[in-house]
Amino acid sequence: MKKILYGIDFGTTNSALSIYDEEKKEILTTILIPSLIYFPETSASEGSLNYIVGETAIDAYLEDGMKGRFIKSIKQILSRSSFTETRIQNKRYNASQLVALILKELKTRADQFIGQSCTKAVIGRPVFFDDDNTSKDTLAQTRLNKAAELAGFDQVRFQFEPIGAAFAYEKTLTKKEHVLVADLGGGTTDFTYVILDPNKTGNIDRKEDLVASGGIYIGGDSFDSAFMWEKGTPYFGKYTQYEATPGKVLTVPKSLFANICSWDKMNFFNGLKIKKEIEDYYYFSGNDPKFKNLITLIDHNLGYSVFQSIEKTKVELSFQDHSCFEYSNMNIDIKEEVDIAEYDRIIDKDLQKIAHYMTEFLQKNNIQESAIDSLFLTGGTSLVPAIQKLFKSKFPHIKVNSGDNFTSVAKGLAYSSYLFEDGY
Known part of the structure; x- marks a missing residue:
């Protein structure tokens, strides 16, 4: 059997999975699906699926006249202690069970691609699931971990999403850079200040290169x-x-x-x-x-x-x-x-909150703008012109880079296999 690891970016709007061959040290492919679940109004016959996940969920929902239960932005309920469960088709679903349906869909598609079952994954998570609230963050992490278990993963490590994006960007570099990474998704905006060096790609110990991380609960x-x-x-x-x-x-x-x-x-x-x-x-x-x-x-x-x-x-x-x-x-x-x-x-009020948080992040971590070699923006919300304008006005003399806004994080997570080594 091949030695395979999955890098999984479970997102508010879209979710991605990169298949990483640990022996060849390369990504075989990346699967991207909308983070959507549709439960038809009429339950399926016994023994068949009673829900649809991903892009086909939209079509089925519209074909059924928008009846049944259509669920999006599930990631946002992970940190909500007020959400305990919901009843759908006479069955109760808690937050972990709903998230597991999306993770399981990604795993099924990836397993079919490689022709075997992979139970090892690095899963991304925002720096803060719900601003700087420790109890909500712990609840969300616990629920996401349980979702991974329910989806069939028994070897799991977690990595901050902007760090995953940073490692994807590192693959494109030819020299060492101090990089401010901004991951702007549907639910959160996360920042990481990291030292990237193409000569260190694949190194086991990267702790000293990860200078600072932070985030705010604002996104698309x-x-x-x-x-x-x-x-x-x-x-x-x-x-x-x-x-x-x-x-x-x-x-x-x-x-x-x-x-x-x-x-x-x-x-x-x-x-x-x-x-x-x-x-x-x-x-x-x-x-x-x-x-x-x-x-x-x-x-x-x-x-x-x-x-x-x-x-x-x-x-x-x-x-x-x-x-x-x-x-x-x-x-x-x-x-x-x-x-x-x-x-x-x-959207100005939300933009100002992002700008204010970014300034606080730099000040709190003693990061001088002159010390930043480049910016790396990822996530679908980074395409909004006002976001681009915000970063270019804040850092007028620093180059703004971007990768694949929807798969960069998953690829970087797949490159984080070092998390399974001793000491992590």
């Missing part, structure tokens, strides 16, 4: 939430007024709309009590048509399709100055012209 999903709040929620009745008592007019609670701006909070609407409250607001608003859109969104599980349109707008604004946020389904009609300047304004 934060941008999408901000956009939904600004551009989407008015179409779902954010400004709806209702007559609480005769002559007393109030605006419906803003909290309702905060919960449609974050995918993991959509389950807030599952309870009978909140559904009854929403129906009451609708009645006392005089059947406001925009508030009716909120009821339609919830009752027909349309959240994902709305966020698909937001994602499309974000991607278009990464390559052009104007886009149109459009959505039309079940009498919900949205059409909003957006230019890059307005989009930058919408």
